[in-house]
Amino acid sequence: MDRKAGGVFWLAVAWLVLVAALAVSAAWWPLPAPDQIDWVRLTAKPGDGGHLLGTDSLGRDIAARLLFGARVSLFVGFLAPCIGLLAGGLLGILAGFYRGTFDALIVVIIDTLLALPRLVLLLVVAFVFGSSLFSLTLSLGIVIAPSVARIVRALTIRIAEREFILAARAAGASDAAIILREILPNVLMPMLVYMLVITALVIVAEGSLGFLGLSVASPMPSWGGMIAEGRDVLAEHPHVSMIPAAVMFLTVLAVNLLGDRMRGWLDVRESQL
Amino acid sequence: MVDRLSVHLPCGESIVRAVDEVSFTLERGQTLALVGESGCGKSMLCRAIMGLVPGRALLPAPGRIVFAGQDLGALEAGERAGLCGGRIGMVLQDPLSALNPVMKIGRQIAEPMRHHLGMTRVQARQRSIELLRAVGIAQAATRIDCYPHQLSGGMRQRVVIAIALACEPQLLIADEPTTALDVTVQAEILDLLADLQQERSMAMILVSHNLGVVAGRAHETAVMYAGRIVEQAPTGELFARMRMRYTRALFDAIPRLDDPAQATLTAIDGQSPDLAALPDGCSFAPRCAHAEARCTGEAPTLVSDGHARHRHACWFPCAVGPTA
Amino acid sequence: MRFVGGKFLHLIVVILAVTVLTFAMLDLLPTSAAYAVAGANASAHDIAAIQEDLGLGDPALVRYGKWLAGVLRGDLGVSLVSGQPVAQAVASHLPATVELVVLAQLFTLLIAVPVGLFSAWRVDSRFDRFCSALGFGLTSIPSFALAMVLVYFLALKLKWFPAVGYAPLSAGIWPNLKSLFLPAVSLALVEWVILMRVLRSELIATLQEDFILLARAKGLPAWKILLQHALRPSLFGALTVFGLQVGNLIGGAVIVEQLFALPGIGRLLLAGIFAQDFTMVQGCVLLIAVAYVAVNFLVDVGYGLLDPRVRCGGVVRG
Numbered sequence: 001m002d003r004k005a006g007g008v009f010w011l012a013v014a015w016l017v018l019v020a021a022l023a024v025s026a027a028w029w030p031l032p033a034p035d036q037i038d039w040v041r042l043t044a045k046p047g048d049g050g051h052l053l054g055t056d057s058l059g060r061d062i063a064a065r066l067l068f069g070a071r072v073s074l075f076v077g078f079l080a081p082c083i084g085l086l087a088g089g090l091l092g093i094l095a096g097f098y099r100g101t102f103d104a105l106i107v108v109i110i111d112t113l114l115a116l117p118r119l120v121l122l123l124v125v126a127f128v129f130g131s132s133l134f135s136l137t138l139s140l141g142i143v144i145a146p147s148v149a150r151i152v153r154a155l156t157i158r159i160a161e162r163e164f165i166l167a168a169r170a171a172g173a174s175d176a177a178i179i180l181r182e183i184l185p186n187v188l189m190p191m192l193v194y195m196l197v198i199t200a201l202v203i204v205a206e207g208s209l210g211f212l213g214l215s216v217a218s219p220m221p222s223w224g225g226m227i228a229e230g231r232d233v234l235a236e237h238p239h240v241s242m243i244p245a246a247v248m249f250l251t252v253l254a255v256n257l258l259g260d261r262m263r264g265w266l267d268v269r270e271s272q273l
Numbered sequence: 274m275v276d277r278l279s280v281h282l283p284c285g286e287s288i289v290r291a292v293d294e295v296s297f298t299l300e301r302g303q304t305l306a307l308v309g310e311s312g313c314g315k316s317m318l319c320r321a322i323m324g325l326v327p328g329r330a331l332l333p334a335p336g337r338i339v340f341a342g343q344d345l346g347a348l349e350a351g352e353r354a355g356l357c358g359g360r361i362g363m364v365l366q367d368p369l370s371a372l373n374p375v376m377k378i379g380r381q382i383a384e385p386m387r388h389h390l391g392m393t394r395v396q397a398r399q400r401s402i403e404l405l406r407a408v409g410i411a412q413a414a415t416r417i418d419c420y421p422h423q424l425s426g427g428m429r430q431r432v433v434i435a436i437a438l439a440c441e442p443q444l445l446i447a448d449e450p451t452t453a454l455d456v457t458v459q460a461e462i463l464d465l466l467a468d469l470q471q472e473r474s475m476a477m478i479l480v481s482h483n484l485g486v487v488a489g490r491a492h493e494t495a496v497m498y499a500g501r502i503v504e505q506a507p508t509g510e511l512f513a514r515m516r517m518r519y520t521r522a523l524f525d526a527i528p529r530l531d532d533p534a535q536a537t538l539t540a541i542d543g544q545s546p547d548l549a550a551l552p553d554g555c556s557f558a559p560r561c562a563h564a565e566a567r568c569t570g571e572a573p574t575l576v577s578d579g580h581a582r583h584r585h586a587c588w589f590p591c592a593v594g595p596t597a
Numbered sequence: 598m599r600f601v602g603g604k605f606l607h608l609i610v611v612i613l614a615v616t617v618l619t620f621a622m623l624d625l626l627p628t629s630a631a632y633a634v635a636g637a638n639a640s641a642h643d644i645a646a647i648q649e650d651l652g653l654g655d656p657a658l659v660r661y662g663k664w665l666a667g668v669l670r671g672d673l674g675v676s677l678v679s680g681q682p683v684a685q686a687v688a689s690h691l692p693a694t695v696e697l698v699v700l701a702q703l704f705t706l707l708i709a710v711p712v713g714l715f716s717a718w719r720v721d722s723r724f725d726r727f728c729s730a731l732g733f734g735l736t737s738i739p740s741f742a743l744a745m746v747l748v749y750f751l752a753l754k755l756k757w758f759p760a761v762g763y764a765p766l767s768a769g770i771w772p773n774l775k776s777l778f779l780p781a782v783s784l785a786l787v788e789w790v791i792l793m794r795v796l797r798s799e800l801i802a803t804l805q806e807d808f809i810l811l812a813r814a815k816g817l818p819a820w821k822i823l824l825q826h827a828l829r830p831s832l833f834g835a836l837t838v839f840g841l842q843v844g845n846l847i848g849g850a851v852i853v854e855q856l857f858a859l860p861g862i863g864r865l866l867l868a869g870i871f872a873q874d875f876t877m878v879q880g881c882v883l884l885i886a887v888a889y890v891a892v893n894f895l896v897d898v899g900y901g902l903l904d905p906r907v908r909c910g911g912v913v914r915g
Binding site: 325354355357358359362363365366367370372373376384389420422433437 | 806807808810811813814815816817818821825826830903904905906
């Protein structure tokens with residue numbers, strides 16, 4: 001996108017703030033509980049019988065489920081990239097800094113893990129770890145780690161060849177000091193920008209798992225699961241699927257817009273160096 | 274004939290006057306040399322004649338290019354494209370990048386013939402082999418199936434020349450054809466171009482930044498500075514009686530064999546001016562050792578002096594006399 | 598052909614590592630395969646017998662060796678749930694996946710190449726900006742949500758295509774294509790964006806080259822310059838992306854296969870996961886990984902076809 005995206009940018013920020021605020025305050029709103037069933041109004045239209053966004057095929061309030069589902073998406077979308085960055089970043093820096101056998105081993109592991117489509121890897125890892133919210137986050141983090149490690153390793157190798165590393169070494173700095181003071185700051189900035197891209201991917205990935213019925217166990221709502229649950233009544237009651245789909249799309253779009261903008265800033269910063 | 278041709282490139286807020294009211298006439302069988310520093314507008318002028326200026330460039334009125342009686346600007350885009358490559362051929366500066374790396378050279382030579390002359394594949398191939406021979410490539414029949422990276426720089430430039438000649442053009446534009454080549458090959462290529470031009474009685478525009486290159490090969494020489502022609506004369510006349518201090522400076526910049534070994538090369542002080550913000554008056558004035566008040570206040574126009582075909586744009590030209 | 602040889606060695610190493618990984622991942626699972634076979638209320642004696650039967654008593658390395666030897670003979674073991682040979686199940690699910698991949702990538706190319714060419718030819722034109730923005734939006738839609746929207750409008754409202762189900766080729770080419778159209782389009786609508794972006798940026802770089810200027814100086818029309826001169830040298834990045842996409846769709850199209858009930862590899866894998874069918878999961882994962890690595894190997898070889906300089910052992914363009 002280009003410079004004139006200023007207005008769009010603030011809209012994206014506003015949307016994410018709104019979603020986050022609603023997710024945090026989900027329990028305090030005068031809405032039915034997300035798993036409370038309204039037997040009288042199954043697949044109610046938005047606004048019908050006090051259900052702001054209607055109900056799903058089990059008569060559960062869509063608005064309430066969206067708010068609680070947002071908790072899952074945002075929790076996972078924030079924590080999983082952190083885990084991925086931490087694990088992948090650590091391995092990438094060590095491999096890129098020390099090279100040798102350790103590096104070769106890491107590269108083979110990265111190549112192997114990346115030789116599976118991400119979703120397949122995610123399925124298998126989630127299969128191994130189970131489907132509580134924490135193990136789900138862990139699985140997503142593990143799936144992200146190899147891509148992060150590959151990028152960080154490449155960055156580290158490039159940085160380690162620069163003069164200031166040589167200078168630091170000549171000045172008698174220890175390996176740990178060089179990694180922490182010289183390499184980490186230089187790797188961190190690009191990775192933080194990359195993080196928003198990962199967040200968008202993770203939210204989609206969680207939605208995919210939810211859609212396949214492998215995300216957090218029901219009754220806890222997840223956006224992907226909500227979309228999947230609406231599939232059977234899609235012809236008559238499209239809003240059951242389309243409302244969560246729209247919310248998810250807007251959220252992912254907003255994260256992508258922020259990520260794109262931040263990448264633009266970083267590019268400018270780097271080109272000025 | 275090129276008449277008051279300008280090429281303006283909008284660049285942010287300002288407008289770069291890459292070519293500024295340039296006029297010249299070139300007869301069949303004649304060679305015109307365009308000489309000047311890098312960035313003086315030579316290449317842009319060539320491209321304007323070919324109709325290959327960048328999309329955002331403007332060609333303000335009343336600039337015209339008249340080729341064989343036709344005003345090129347008035348032609349439809351399709352007709353114009355029919356002239357390029359057909360009746361006007363072009364040789365680019367760097368043969369290493371001018372050929373498509375993933376296409377056999379035979380096809381690259383045959384392309385314009387198939388497009389403009391409607392030749393069949395077999396005819397075009399036959400003719401391509403003849404052309405390769407004509408530009409001095411041995412074993413043309415096998416070399417035709419080579420990829421560009423299998424040929425040396427000099428050979429590639431010969432291929433580019435063969436492409437330009439493919440449709441028997443009446444005008445050949447050679448934009449610094451030897452700049453990117455080894456010194457040893459430069460003379461060969463220039464002689465080849467001169468021979469071909471004589472043989473086929475084409476008109477040729479030979480662009481160079483080196484006065485020495487054009488000395489024996491062009492009938493007429495035009496010196497360009499900051500988008501304008503500042504001096505133009507038959508080549509012999511120009512060398513005999515340089516009027517412009519800029520021309521003199523270019524001339525002095527040619528290294529010579531009879532220079533003592535330790536002699537420093539003469540360079541022209543300063544840089545080419547910013548074409549987006551040309552000074553008032555003579556654009557060479559800031560770098561001219563002889564500039565006076567009038568030079569910075571009022572732009573000199575191209576005027577003829579005693580010799581009918583010698584024109585220059587300077588208020589205080591060098592004294593007439595043999596080269597010092 | 599030393600270039601190809603080196604790549605081939607890499608291929609072997611990665612595939613070997615993949616077999617170790619798949620084996621280890623599932624062999625080290627907390628729930629033993631024997632329990633999965635015997636069911637929840639099996640006696641300890643049953644479990645021991647099944648463990649003996651499956652050779653689960655051996656050390657891991659021995660079991661890996663046995664398993665690998667079987668794999669090399671084309672024996673992927675037997676499904677723990679249905680008793681069907683895994684290789685047979687995989688083979689019967691392969692056609693739907695292959696067809697889906699071919700069709701989806703065909704649509705991807707049909708959209709990405711013309712859009713990429715036109716956007717690069719007129720950079721920053723209204724068309725270019727529209728396509729960039731559209732692509733940005735499309736990549737933000739989760740594939741399943743996009744597929745649902747397509748199903749709603751094209752299948753349920755307009756009834757142009759079936760909403761679910763797969764008609765095999767044997768049922769006739771037309772029903773077959775109709776059943777695959779929506780799944781393929783829902784994949785292609787996201788994939789073209791990535792391919793187009795890479796192609797566009799490479800084309801923009803190529804169009805700055807001198808040989809394009811020379812082609813224009815030859816007086817060739819725009820479409821010839823784009824298709825015959827600019828396209829081929831600009832395909833390197835796009836080819837890589839294309840390979841990654843094909844590799845990804847073998848198994849990675851799980852969601853679309855599930856949503857449209859296509860009997861493909863991804864769906865077989867998913868069913869295996871739900872049924873805790875370890876050998877089935879193992880077999881699918883292995884096939885998916887090998888296919889992915891093999892496709893990327895073919896892409897590397899494909900560079901040679903695009904660029905004569907690579908073919909002759911010269912420079913390789915990064």
